[in-house]
Amino acid sequence: MSFLKRFLVGVCLILTTGLCAKENMNVLFIAIDDLNDWIGPMGGNPQVKTPHLDKFANFSIVMNKAYCPATVCGPSRSSLLTGRHCHNTGVYGNSNNLKKASKTKDLETLPEYFGNRGYHTLTTGKIFHKHMTSEGMDEGHWAFHEVGKTKGSAGGMLWKKQATHPDHKYGGSPIQWGATKAPLEKTKDYMNAKWAAEQFERDFDGKPFFMALGISRPHLPFFVPQKYFDMYPLDKVKPAPVKLDDYDDIVDSNGKAFFKGPDATWLAVDKSNAHTELNRAYMASVTYADDCLGVVFDALAKSQYADNTIVMLWGDHGWYLGEKLKYRKTGLWEEAARVPFMVRVPGVNEGVKSDGVINLIDMYPTLIDLCGLPENSNNDGRSFAKLIANPKMTWNTPTLSTMGHMNHALTDGRYRYISYKKGVQELYDHNSDPMEYNNLANNPEYAEIIAKFKKQLPKNNEPESPRNTMEKKKNKASKKI
Template identity: 60%
Template sequence: MNTKPLLHRTTGFLLLLFCLQIVMILTTGQRIKGEESIPKYNVLFVAIDDLNDWVGCLGGNPQVKTPNLDRFAREGGIVFTQAYCPSTVCCPSRSALLTGKHATHTGVYGNGQNLKHASKAKDLETLPEYFGNRGYHTLSAGKIFHKHGDPAGMDEGQWAFHEHVHPGGGNKGFSWEEEPKIDGIKAGGTKFAWGATKAATEETKDFMACKWAADQLDRDFDGKPFFLALGLSKPHLPWYVPQEFFDLYPLDQVVPAPFRRDDLDDIVRDNSRPIFGPGDRFRLADGTKMHAQANRAYLANVSYADHCIGVTLDALDQSDYADNTIVMIWGDHGWHLSEKLQYGKTNLWEESARVPFLVRVPGSVHKDIQCNGVVNLIDIYPTLLELCGLPPNNKNDGRSFAALLADPAKEWTYPTLTTYQYKNHSITDGRYRYTWYGGRAEGAEELYDHTDDPLEYTNLASNPEYENVLVRLRTHLPSHHEPDSPSNPYNELKKSNTKGNSSDL
């Protein structure tokens, strides 16, 4: 009997099987028995717009009700108590996180600058692209990149994903609305208003985005690992959510955030003139005695966002991906609720720069853990690459904190950078915050010791006892300041395309 054809067929079959296993390793991260390669985890990447530390597990406001985020923390999520943003406004913060480069290297300092029009940013491989180009299926809904007008349609960063969807949802009018108004005072930016939507919770935008994300967890993605990005627009202004979330906070029980009316007096130029004054939104809330109403509205919006996120987290926990998915939940920057006489962001104080950041890694033994290590959102890019076994991107500015996830008690006090506009920078090492105004007010400085002044009431920059601290932190200021990239020439298209939409622009 001639066995050569059978032998050839058997050898060919074994060779084909071997090749298929190699392809499986390269595309899904699965192991051949005996191999020690790092598995490619899935990634659930959740961005929340304008969320500060008013989250139960962060303790920023004891009144807030965030049961889903709190449960996530109790059941394996590590809560970073000292996480900071690369910039204190949406576009430059997200652009830095997603490109892995600080604004000082790209020139993307403001909301009007599209990274795709910045010569130093347009060709960078963004975080979702990096995953998508290395075997992951990438998909998104909601705001991940900042939105920009474009002749071909709204640029939402859809080009960075294999799938980008608009699940729908809206307000359908309002049962009631409040907007503090005073003749002669007009707050710029998004409308400073709040109220109850007529739409049921299940019909609103963030809920439908989170439900869409939950539904994706029933898919198999053709055997590939996934990178699922989900963006929530609340608690971004205007603060419109269903009545049930306002009902969680009876107005007569709301305690507004504390502030000091002389808080800005010690932040001065060389000629001793103050740099800052009360913000227009603060003046509106203060002049109409509506601090409690504004605080209540923000609390309601935070609870709404938490409720929506719970839909996705519950679906993940009940899915086949529960034990092999990294979850990162982050806010793009902080938000003031009257502290420093401001309602908003776009400053370099702690309330603007500090962000909520929760992480869960498969196999982690840590539960209900708060990590005090100093991290920055720009560190997310290199950290996810390391956790998922992808090669490092040598263009990243950030530092992987994978070792900190393995040991949350590890000392991690590397000074980290937050920038707002050209040549205005803040450095924090977890104890001190140092700020230098090279663009806004040449040479002006701030220094705060959070050991006994967490709300940053007393500027120590002129105190000679702290000269050594100032000298040390100054060495961490950027040595390169990329000029402003061009403003997006199509921003007016964005305004016309989104007229009447209460989501973040």
């Protein structure tokens, strides 16, 4: 696209408040598994090195207050890909397959929507949450025209026979980390990124493309090449802050503590004095993922598609590194619900940050808007194309995150309100308490604020859809709250 055409597309988007592009734009849709705000553009942890994301931020809008629809992989991805919230579908956990749920099995997913309207759709890596079925592993490949198969491993053999710490198995994948023998170029995420980069050399028979790339790290296990651990000398790493009495003010109507204490993984890591090592391993995995992303960013910038490709880069939910006396995901606090989100529309407000409150479920209607496709009336989310055109505008309608049946959180960018099905509530003011240490829910001064949030909780909560009985590991996260 010439500079003049690029300029005109940008002007069109701004003048029409971001409603559509004049020509079919390509879409690069990048998912990063278990990535929290520990990246340079979001400043969640200044120790972490993400030079490629830092550079990409100069050509995109960093959505500083983006949230996930659910705080665990399966329901978050199912929601954003179908455009429907958990409470409307019953897909609350990793064992709920959207293709087996009555409320989602016939919905047109985001890639299908584009594929059915003239786009060539292709993918590699994790986009949908995978499920074992009688026909084999369902990875959501049915939603795309083309699937890239790469030969990379998750990391290859470790330099040591076992991981470098006790293997803590509590409620999910083992907490493992260690340096791999495999060089960067032989690892799975790198090879998936390389495959995606190579697609920019293709001609798609005149069709626009919708390409989805999934990056697995920093999902467990934290197995990455040694050079990434070397970037973070252990004696220099400062672990995430911890407040040992953090749960004391989260009580029911009788004043009884709602949480018994730190979660099992936190206790196990604490017992082995491994907090610093685990934080370091996560940092190493984030920097590894950043290097993989750099391959894609560089290839796109040099390609024929540089100026007519919309990029949406997102993490599927947050991740605790000891904050709130937790590790992993789940729960409804800020650390689990806030996600990295960056969007690039060529020529439109590049290199800025927005504090507009958005949800990953909003990506579906927004991409439709930006690409000039017909509205999908099934979408629960709302397009934020207007926010892309004017990133500084007020955009603070409370957005929803869910964890299990009837457990919800709402945030308007300042306050976070949490409501559990057992009647317990939490309220935090991020202006004065960004780490959410001081629960205001039982303070009568905030009764009016709580009342406003309560009116916006879902009125209907679908029962949980059938669990996949073929899963080797059942998701127990939703039972914890």
